[in-house]
Amino acid sequence: MGALQSTDIERKDVIVSRNPATREVLGEVPDQGAAEVKAAVARARAAQKEWGELPVKERCERMRRFRDVLIHRAPELIDLLVRECGKTRTEALSMDVMTTIDLATYFIKRGPKILAPHSISLHLLKTRGSYLHYVPRGVVGIISPWNFPFAIPMGEAMMALITGSAVVNKPSEITPLIALKTKSLWDATGLPPDLFQVVTGRGATGAALIDSGVDFIHFTGSTAVGKKVAAACGERLIPNVVELGGKAPAVVCADADVDRTAKALVWGAFANQGQVCISVERVYAHQSVHDELVEKVVALTQKLRQGDPSTAGDFDTGTMTWDHQVEIVEERIKTAVSQGAQVRTGGKRAGTGLAFSPTVLTECRHDMDVMKKEIFGPVMPIMKVRDEEEAVRLANDSHLGLAAYVFTGDRQKGKRLAERIEAGTVMVNDCLLAYGAPEVPFGGLKQSGIGHTHSDQGLRDLCQTRHVNYDRLAFKREMWWYPYSDKMYKRTLGLMKWLFR
Numbered sequence: 001m002g003a004l005q006s007t008d009i010e011r012k013d014v015i016v017s018r019n020p021a022t023r024e025v026l027g028e029v030p031d032q033g034a035a036e037v038k039a040a041v042a043r044a045r046a047a048q049k050e051w052g053e054l055p056v057k058e059r060c061e062r063m064r065r066f067r068d069v070l071i072h073r074a075p076e077l078i079d080l081l082v083r084e085c086g087k088t089r090t091e092a093l094s095m096d097v098m099t100t101i102d103l104a105t106y107f108i109k110r111g112p113k114i115l116a117p118h119s120i121s122l123h124l125l126k127t128r129g130s131y132l133h134y135v136p137r138g139v140v141g142i143i144s145p146w147n148f149p150f151a152i153p154m155g156e157a158m159m160a161l162i163t164g165s166a167v168v169n170k171p172s173e174i175t176p177l178i179a180l181k182t183k184s185l186w187d188a189t190g191l192p193p194d195l196f197q198v199v200t201g202r203g204a205t206g207a208a209l210i211d212s213g214v215d216f217i218h219f220t221g222s223t224a225v226g227k228k229v230a231a232a233c234g235e236r237l238i239p240n241v242v243e244l245g246g247k248a249p250a251v252v253c254a255d256a257d258v259d260r261t262a263k264a265l266v267w268g269a270f271a272n273q274g275q276v277c278i279s280v281e282r283v284y285a286h287q288s289v290h291d292e293l294v295e296k297v298v299a300l301t302q303k304l305r306q307g308d309p310s311t312a313g314d315f316d317t318g319t320m321t322w323d324h325q326v327e328i329v330e331e332r333i334k335t336a337v338s339q340g341a342q343v344r345t346g347g348k349r350a351g352t353g354l355a356f357s358p359t360v361l362t363e364c365r366h367d368m369d370v371m372k373k374e375i376f377g378p379v380m381p382i383m384k385v386r387d388e389e390e391a392v393r394l395a396n397d398s399h400l401g402l403a404a405y406v407f408t409g410d411r412q413k414g415k416r417l418a419e420r421i422e423a424g425t426v427m428v429n430d431c432l433l434a435y436g437a438p439e440v441p442f443g444g445l446k447q448s449g450i451g452h453t454h455s456d457q458g459l460r461d462l463c464q465t466r467h468v469n470y471d472r473l474a475f476k477r478e479m480w481w482y483p484y485s486d487k488m489y490k491r492t493l494g495l496m497k498w499l500f501r
């Protein structure tokens, strides 16, 4: 990871990682090709054989060793997350590292129970018994984005390893060093090195992973790339989960606690510089609280302390991670302003590097791009609505459906509204946090994805679910066997009428 000469930066066979706050080169990684990816998958497959045969409890115990190394060496990870992503130290700890350690702890403890064979009582075929058992997939390919370059691939990797699979991760080309750091921590545990591997590269490396003979693909990223990934998996009949883009609405009711709501929205829109798939991306505020809410949101936003998070000082917000994403944010704001939105605060780059001022837009209309297209940056567009019905209708008028938020003083009403919103996760009176609860499923509706991660079911989905059906009572023959006859037909007809009377 030594410093590079500027002449090296354009080399096509390497990827250069830079600190987004200073643009300093942090290191370079190879852009790996199909042959290298295939070889990694073959090594993973060999290592998986023994691992997959261990009892789940034993695998969980061994995974605890990895978890403990992560706890012990968390400061190293946090330091790199800050330098490679521009996120604050607190967010690197709480959103990337701690959530992953909590998830690992949950599944290490619960894994044996979740993956125990599960018997099913058959309502009609009483002479037979059935149970499901969960078999490792083999090699799980994880293709991941840059916004949570530790939590996203490692949460999934922890789960897949507990189920008995091996993992090959293709991290984002924007933040590859964190993945390699994680790999070095894995190797330090003494667990088989080939069981968890990282292949670095751009989109073509991800495509090569899908084509390498893996048994399952877990993809997290944009809707556009997710469609290509799902199609490539479909052609090869590889089971997959795709976790894609979001455009989370926040519905603010007339009876909301405006003070608390403003604080929650500012955090929900600007945490991780708005580069969260479930960031608050559009606010529908009831006309009776709209002006007070805007005033409070703007005041709180202006108080946020922004700076290079790798330097000393208390910062609430750091820099964005990817220069192209900053350009998208600038374009979204420019278009919104040309369509009549007002910038109430922020709206421009802030100092050196990829810092962008947290931005509040008002006078927004639902037909504006900024209310329809994913921003994935520190921008909170606010629109005034007549009533809650209009807010719910507009919240649902989207091709995306990952997360949504409802703010109200009436919890029962909050739940009723939440149930009407078309999103995989809806939170009442808070934002973002639900992703951090490993017990609950996380996944999108519409073009926000297919399938779920987290939860007991998410762990089982990473396995092959196999069904065994056995005889509970032994007879010389079964009534549904040959030979067929008219007598048998009539008896069966009579039985059907009696059973379903």
Ligand code: NAD
Binding pocket: 143, 144, 145, 146, 147, 148, 152, 170, 171, 172, 173, 201, 202, 203, 204, 205, 206, 207, 208, 220, 221, 222, 223, 225, 226, 228, 229, 243, 244, 245, 246, 276, 277, 374, 376, 402, 444, 448, 449
């Ligand atoms: P992206 O889709 O550009 O890239 C994601 C990954 O896919 C990267 O590793 C990339 O190299 C790889 N890739 C690119 N082309 C590929 C191809 N043809 N085949 C296989 N792999 C390919 O996304 P990004 O910019 O890294 O991440 C931002 C997006 O991710 C946002 O839209 C955000 O909402 C979404 N996201 C979703 C979730 C979720 O859980 N739903 C979580 C985080 C981010």
